[in-house]
Each structure stands twice: as C-alpha cells, then as structure tokens.
Amino acid sequence: MPPFPRFIAIAATAVAATLIPTTSIAKPPATTPDGLARLPAITPVMTCAAVTGLDLTGATDAPVTITSATVVGTNCEVRGTIAPANTIVARLPVNGWTQRYVQTGCGGLCGNATINYGQAATCPVVADGTVASATTDMGHQGRNDGSWAAGNPQAQIDFAYRGVHVTAQVAKALITAFYGRSPAYSYFTGCSDGGREALMEAQRFPTDFDGIAAGAPANNMAVQNTFHHAWNVLANKDASGNYILLADKLPLVHAAVLRACDGIDGLTDGLIDDPRLCRFDPASLVCADTATCLTPAQASVVRKLHDGAVDARGRRLEPFISHEWGSELEWTLFVPAAQGQVVGSENFALSYLRYLADPNDPNPAYQLTDLRLTVESFWSTVLPSSTYMAAMDPDLGAFRRSNGKLLLWHGWNDQHISPQSTLLYYDAMRRVMGAGAVDRFARLYLFPGMAHCGGGEGPNTFDVLTPVMAWVESGRQPGRIIATRTDRSRPVYPYPAVARYDGSGSIDDAANFVPFTPRNPVRNDDEWIGKRLYSHGYQTSPRAVDGRLVL
Template sequence: MYEFLRSRKSLFSAALAVAVVAALATAGGVASAHPRVTADGLRDLAALSPVIDCSSVTGLDLSRATDAPVTITSATLVTTGAAPYCEVRGTIAPANTIVLRLPTAGWTQRYVQTGCGGECGSSNINFGQAANCPPVVAGQVAVATTDMGHQGQNDGSWAANNPQAQIDFAYRGVHVTSQVAKAIIGRFYAHKPAFSYFTGCSDGGREALMEAQRYPGDFDGIAAGAPANNMVVQNTYHHAWNVLTNLDDNGNYILLAAKLPLIHSAVLAACDRLDGVQDGLLGDPRVCDFNPYTLVCKKAQDASTCLSPAEAGVVRRLHNGAVTDKGDRLEPAISHEWGSELDWSLFVPAAQGAHVGSENFVLAFARYLGFTNYVNANWQLKDLKLTAQGFWDTVQSSSYLSAMDPDLSTFRRTGGKLLLWHGWEDQHISPQGTLEYWDALQKTLGRNAVDSFAKLFLFPGVAHCGGGEGPNVFDVLTPVMAWTESGRAPAKIIASHSTGGTVDRTRPVFPYPAVARYDGSGSTDDAANFVSYTPRNPVRDDFNWLGSRLFSDGYQVKAKADGTQLVLKPATTWLTRKAG
C-alpha cells in the first residue's frame, strides 16, 4: 500500500517539475506561478508517442507488475477510428481478462480505467457518462478495463465453488488491472501516467468506492456513479421485495405495468411544481408526499383509470421498501423515489407469469455468491427470511463484497478526489444508499474535510446510470480531472436531454445539498436560467434501518481461496460481532 502512495507522490512531483520546466522554456526563463491549464481546467500536458512498436508489447516482462503471472495474448494496431491505438489483451492469473488501449500518437499522460456493471464477466471498455470528456473524445488517454476474474455466465454460476473468482469480483480484479496497465503504459511510452482515473457506474460505482477504500493509491481521481456499494442488501432484500410485495396469496401479481403511466402522471400532478418549475421532473423527490390511495377507484369508475386498494398498497410498499413482519426496515427508507414510476417495469411485469429483472438479479446472486461458501441452484425468493436474524445471516458476505467503509482519510490525505453521482429516478439502485454513504463520510471525516476532496451530484429525472425523462447526458470525468490537476473544484455539471438527436433541454446540477432554481426569466429548458440554491431547511433523511451500522469502518476483511472454500480473515468479522 505505502509503495503505491509513495509512487503517486513521486509521480506528482515529477509531473509538476516537467510543467515548471516547460513554463520556463516558453516564458523566456521566467517560471510561472502555476502549471499551464486549459479552459477545461486540465493540466496542459505534453503529448507523447510510443517508444516501442505495438507488437512488441506481447514480449514485455511484466513479472514485477503485480503478484500474479501476467500473459499478454495479443497487441494489435487499430487504425479504423479517428485516433489510432494499440489494443492489448491479456490475462492476469488466474482468470482476469484485461483489455488496454494505448494511443499511438498524442498520449497526454493520462490513464483512465473503466468499471463494468451487473456481475461483470466481460472486458468491454465503456466510458458511460464519461464519454464526453474531451481527452477521451480525442483519443488522448490510455484506457483499460477487466472482466473481474470470470467470463460470461450472467446467472451467477461462475461463482460456484470458485472462491478466487469471488475475490477478483469483489475487489482484486480492478486493483491488479491498474497495476499491470500502468506497467505496460510505462514501458510503451517510457513514461508513467501523470494522472490516473477511474470511472464506473452501478457495480462500476461499487468498484470505484472499493478502490478508494481498499487501494487509495491506485487512482488520483474517481467518478463513482449509482454505486451498488451495499451490494448484498441490494441483490437480496431490495430486489426480492420488489417481487414479493407484489404477489397475492395465490402467487399472482397484483400490480401490472399498464398502470405505471397512470401512477406517474398522478405523482407529477401532485409534486411537479414543488421545485418551482412545472417541467415533468421532481427536483428533489424526497419533498413529494404522494399518497397512492388518492388513486383508488370510485364507485363505477373505469378500472383502467384508477387503482384497486391492493394495487395502491403495492405502490406504497414499493416506494417505502422492504420490512420485516414487525415493521423493521430491511433496507434504507425510500426504496424507489417518487417520479421513477415509468421505469418500474424492471420489477412490475406486463402480464401474469412473466419473470422480471429484479427476480433474475436476486436468483443469480443468492444461489451462488450472496451466502459465503453456499451454493444452491434451487434457491427461490421465498427462501429469503424477512426477519432481523435472517437479515444478519444474509449480510455476512458484505465483509468482502460491499464497499460502504466511509473512512477515506488515506485517499484524501494523498490528494485523491471523488465525485459521487446518482440519478434521482434510479429504478435499480436507490439514491438513498448513496445519500447514506455521503452522510457516513461526513460523520466520519467531518463536513469540511469531505468538502475538500469529495462532491455529490444528484440528477433529477435520470434513471439507472442514464436514461429517464430528465437531462441524462453529462460528463463526470472532466470535473474530476480538473479538480485533480488544477484544483478547480466542480461547481456545477451541465446535463442535457435530446429528442431525435436534437438537444431540447439543458439543466445545471450543483453539488449536494444545493439544487437548481429557476431565476424567473427565459426558457426553463435553458441551463443558463438556473442558479444554485441551498434549501434553508434541507430534507432530513431517515437512515434508521437494520443495516445502518454497515455504513462504518472496520467491517471489511481480506479473503483467501482455499480449494473450493472462501476464507475470510479475521474469521470473526465485524458483522458477526455486531449482529447481536
């Protein structure tokens, strides 16, 4: 760990020295007070070219890059795009497939590693909401990703009796990929990256936070979107409740997807104006106190235009989240924010007998991965115990799979920058988990300390990692780069929405708890007509639930593979001690 931190400090010093020398050369021998910075706030770094041929990468000795054998299987020059690059593919033992793209001209000394979603299983580079970052668009960054130790098998069976694959998926795969990628970059350009970044959403957001928590020296800047940091609760109680609470005594669905537009329209009618603008979006859904029972059918009313009492009950329970039969919360309050109803088709089926996404998520996770050293291909949702004891029995695997440790003091101390973001209409991962992590960060490190290295952005009308009715296209990587390289903290992010390829709305999003407020003049579809406003009486989130103690330090353990068994050290985990 400390080697990585010393390496980062040395790297930063070297990069700073290069910038000072350059400034002296261009300013007639007069040193500039600050390194040259572009309009985007990025360091004006010299563009470098490779010192070896692309094909030579396959012969590199990478034995010192990480503690496992590395095999480079191919290195191919790709010239079909606007910016040519060397595509490198290989394996970090035992089974981490990696892919690396190295610009063959104009590399600006930046390395970007991208995360993946779901249970991963493929090494496809996907920038997501970082795709519009100018150095990325220009093909000036070296970039890599990994499948995190397994290939395909989205049903979760890859994890069965394969503890090393579980460890690689939990945290090791991303870390060793960063080590190997940086080693290859250093040999390819004879120059190490001046700055290294990670960006990911969903499980990629969990991977991002896991890096900041377990390996704070790997990356200088991190963008973590809609993080599945509370992975075990997310893929058990959260998604199982989506299905179970919508079944009647005969196992039939109560609420079907045809009613979702009706519910969404009613929510907007009740709450759209609360943020000062009637625009089909809820600026902060938490201030909406919608009552689904107002939609219950009146006498002789057409059933397609209203809800039955049972349907209204389902809507209320889907919003509130999973509970025990005693009323104890099994997940943070507000499982699905008001305003997200159009995307509830993830768990509300179109017809009886259909299988929904939420069911598939839980089965893939619980049968093979969710319970340590337990495999049961016949496990069903009804086997999940909706009790306090069942909860603690279930979340034991959080000790190595989840990323909720709020003690980022080492990441902060070494200059790391973190941009957390989430869409308010996320139908898959509740924004409440990100809000609770943010709250835990501030309680652990102090509000001023957190403000010095981390920002949270919440995007109205945006669904899981994008999509939704609101402005859902934005760049999260450039703000992280600017903050890291020039100290320019992100004051706002401009998001846009397009219809038919034409931008029809832009909107600023400000660091939480500030919100965008219309200034009273001009189009409400123009970001220029909104200002930052911090509510005098901010919403107080209710984090009183069974697992609230998970958002603290000390629960994470190291995992080791022993044959077909996963060994967690220490054996008596924080979770076990706290469960009673």
C-alpha cells in the same frame, strides 16, 4: 505531480525572460479553459506489435500474460490475462498520449472486459482519444447469473475487489513500458457495479487513482441484490403467487405523482428536483372504476415499492425509500406487463442468493419464497459476503491524505439502486470524517428525472470526468454540471444545492437556472436494520484455500 518535461519548459521560459522584455513573451497558460493541466503529448517508444513480448513480472503478485497487441484505429489495443483469470483490455493511443490513464468499471456481475466510458465519454481528452485506458472482466467470463462463483472462491475475490486493483497495477506498468514514462494522473470512472468498484478502490487501495467518479454505486451489494430486489417481486404477489400490479397502471400512477408534486420546486416541467419532498399518497387513486383507478391492493403495492422492504413488525430491511416518487415509468424492471413474466429484479436477486450470499454453499434451487423477511434472516443472508463484497466503509481518510478526489453521482429516478443508498453513504462520510474534511475532497450530484446510469425523463447526458480531472490537476473545485437530453439542458449543482429557474427565458436552457441551497435541507432517514453496515474496519481480505473462501 507534473511530468518532468514541464519543469524543463518552465526553466527555459525563466531563462528567456532574462534576455527578452517580458511584454514580448506569450507564455502559455498552465491549464486549459476546462482546468486541465496542459500536458505535452507523448508518442510510444516501441511498436504495438512489440508489446506482446513485454515481461511485466513484478507489476503485481500474479503472472501476467499478454495474448495480443493490435493497432485498432488510433490505439494499440492490448489483451491479456492476470492470473488466474482476470482478462484485461487496454487501449494505448499511438499518435499522442496526454499522460493520463482512465480505468473504467463494468456493471452487473461483470464477466465481460469492455471499455465503457459511460457518462465520461464527453470528457474532451476521452473524446479526442488521447487518454490511455483499461478495464477488466473481474476474474470470470461467461454467464452473468452468478453461477461462475460456485466452487470458485478466487473468482469471488477478484470480483469483489482484487480484479480492479491488479488491472490498475498492470495497466500502469504497460503504459510505462509503451511510452517510457508512467501516467502523470490516473482516474477511475464507473456506474452501478462500476460505482461499487470505484468506492472499493478508494477504500482498499487509496493510492491507485488520483480521481474517482462513482455513479449509482452498488456499494451495498449484499442488501441491494437480496432484500431490495426480492422485495420488488414479493411485495407485488398475492397469496396465489400472481402479480397484483401490472405495468399498464404505471403511467396512471406517474401522472398522479406529477400532479401532486411536480410544482413543489416552483416549476411545472415534468421533473421533481427533490423527490423526498413529495408527499404522494397512492390511496388517492383508489376508486370503483378499475380502468382509471387502482384497487386498494394495487395502491398498497405502490406504497410498498416506494417505501422498501420491511419485516412483519415494520422494521426496515433496507433504507427507507426504495424507489423515489417520480420514477414510476422505470418500474417495468420489476412490474411485469403480464402474468407469468419473470422480471429483472427476480433474476438479480436469485443470482446473488443462489451463488454469492453464502460463498461456500451455493444453492441453485433457491427461490425468492425461500427468503424470510425477518431481522434474523437479514443478518444471516447479508453478513457472509458483506465483509469483502460491500464497499460501505465511510472512512476515506487514506484516500483524502493521498490528495484523491471523489465525485459521487446518482439519478433520482434510478430503478435499480436507490439514491438513498448513496445519500446515506455520503452522510456517513461526513459524520465519520467531518463535514469540512469531506468537502475538501468529495462532491455529490443528484440528477432529477434520470434513471439508472442514464436514460429517464430528465436530462441524462453529462461529463463527470472533466470536473474530477480539473480538481486533481489544477485545484478547481467542481461546480455546476450541465446535463442534456434532446432539446433540454439543466445545471446540476453539488448537493445539497439544487437548480432554480431565474424567471426569464426558456425553462429548457441551463443558462436560465441558478443554484439554490435550501435553508433547511432534507434530513435523510437512516434508521434501518443495517445502519451499522456503514462503518469502518469491517472489511476482510479472504483467501481461496482448497476450493473454499476462508475469511
């Protein structure tokens, strides 16, 4: 709801209108050109130094300790702890606060409380420093290899969902004390694990935020950080444990993919608007000249890396299309430059398999070769942590009823998390809640050529927060989002619409593109072993009892 002073201003205008001819009144618009509410800036009612003396008892169900409050630039930077070990960092504008709160997520397995706006950094009210913001390390500090979870069930709970929620509670209490009023609007933005955190909030705590931007969400974490990343490594090893495909072949594969599929969207520009339409066959690169071609074994690896993990009978252990065609230059995350290198995917998988897959039985000696690629192994590996770590529930009815708005986004060239994961979640939402209901509160954007949370060959800098704010504050539904990269800009439209060149002007200028919705949109293939993970009612709220996690 609008803050109380706005009603005073409206009432005053109404009184004035009875005394002065209406033609002489210059009534300011209720919203900015961006669709944001015009909220008066509020100054603090206390000094920054005095924040350390605040008693935030009751803000959440755990003790809160404020350790420091210091003016840094134009913000009062506050640091503290929510028991037992959630570090919180907040920034409160000292020269004028426009009554918005933005909480940011973090990536990986977190452990570091750093406010990172990511793709929301270009949002005007973020850029001008008038929003209050906060973040958390999610209940643990130090190494990001999962070892923090061993024998620490509360840290696992805080990382799964509690840390973000209690941070929202405490930050809002802190803001209310500092400015003498609570936020008019609250938002969350995050990518990767931050995207998982975003969806976890919408699912478990639907009234914490009015609007949420969830980028490349790792919502299927228990599968993502086990079979998905493990397959990236295991599918590329021969019987002797040597890598079959090395990174020097990736440009060759990428160039061949572009030759085959760059033009399917009607424009040869180095980008594939919808990689699902690409029918590239790696076997086409096999020839006797190993300097300019692939061996049959290397071509087989390329196919396996694209398709994703399967068991010996071909049953899918992750959704079909693990890495989209066109993303090959990003595969250095799991395809090494030389034998003997340890790739990123191996570290991600081992961190989870050793310390988080089984919450009460860590196994620091676990190796990727210990993971059996079977259906039985899938469920025994994935289920123990999925009920509290995954954010797969497609029923966001409570979030919708609270008037919440959700913007999902993903890069088509994401090398960490497959866009298919987000597509299947969006499909599940529409199946469970109804397409019409979902359209009233959620949108999905897919960015051609963009890698994980940014980077890549396509336009990869854009503002996801302003569209969410405008939808919440003025009802303006999100339309096109302009993405830029050096000298190129492109519009991205709500899925399933794509951008099409209008035939005139530079292909590097977003102004020369229009929306196009395919008459027969691609149907995402959701047939895989874990399909039923996209369901309602599976989530649990475990407790830490005597050093063990009790579900």
